[in-house]
Amino acid sequence: MVQINSINITPPVLNSSCAWSSDLAQLKALYESPFTGAVTTRTATLKGYKENESHTFAFANATVSSINSYGYSPHPLTTYLGWIEDILSSTTNPKPIIVSITSDVDDPGSLASMVSQLQELRRKIGDQASNGNARIAIELNTSCPNIKNASPPGYNFGTLRPLLQVLSEAYASDPTLTIGLKLPPFVHGQQFQSVLDEITSLNSDTTLHIHNKVASIVNNPDPVGGTSSVVSFLTCTNTLGNSLLFADQILSATSPSPPPSSTEQSNSNFALPTVLGGLAGEALHPLALGNVYRFSQNLKGRKNSASRIKIIGVGGVTSLEARERMIRAGADVVACATFFGKEGVKAFEILTHP
16 A cells, blocks of 8 residues: 555556556556556646557567657547546545646646646545545656657756646645656756755745645645645656667567558658657666666655655566566556556556566
8 A cells, every 4th residue: 555645556556647548448447457556547638639640659579668659648638537537436446546637838727727627526526535545636747758849848847847836736725636747767866856856846835835825734734645745756757758669679460550651651660650759668677767766765865845755666567576676666656558558457467466
């Protein structure tokens, strides 16, 4: 059991946001599995992301690795909220659903609208009691490498401040709201430090706001799960962008589908019609372990609310041994995507039992 602010993840295994958690059938299969402690949706935007034949994936033939050119989900947030209400209304299972969302850094109003819609659903289903059993949480995706002409904002945390401010205000109004950030893979120490410094600054401003707002909260500044941090969890890491696999490196059964259009025939020697994409699975595992370890160590060294942040470890979790390595590196919860895509929901049973 792992408590993350108002949500409880038992067992501490789940899917990370991915193409295989896009629609209602996929989400229901994940939710109904006794081997998932939570479910994460594919990243939604306010109006949906336009997909075409260039958005696809492939599995490597030598390792349990994958490469993809997907952006965000084509389904708008309202569609996911309807599906989530459908799933939660048909069960008393306290298993939480983590709603992955994102917005352009220049459009914090879109994020504010999404958070408002999520909170409206939480109010509708009575999900805001401080009992540690909330069933809806938010994960802000800061790290998709496949958005054309847009660098993942997680590599420049300063640009995320308008979006983080939206989340801060939402948390100040309702500290039962569990918020996480999905991060890109980092490669040097200052990147980890910058993320935690930004979160610490955010926490300081929000804690002051909470203490000045309502007497009931002043008397109980840590209302749920013993945390006063706006950001309750970090999901690390997302796929590694600018990666390339050739066509002879992938499984033929999972070559890009639908086939490349006539304008993309020149790229047929590559695994993806876009040539470059996000690398995941075993090929990413050592870097993902390093990210989890570095964040874990940095959080332990802090004496503020950031030290209570939990880590969801993602990247190359393709076996029980890989899951155990993630935990040894410092992950509180472990998630997978490539292994889930390859094995279906059976992947979570494999990750849970020897």
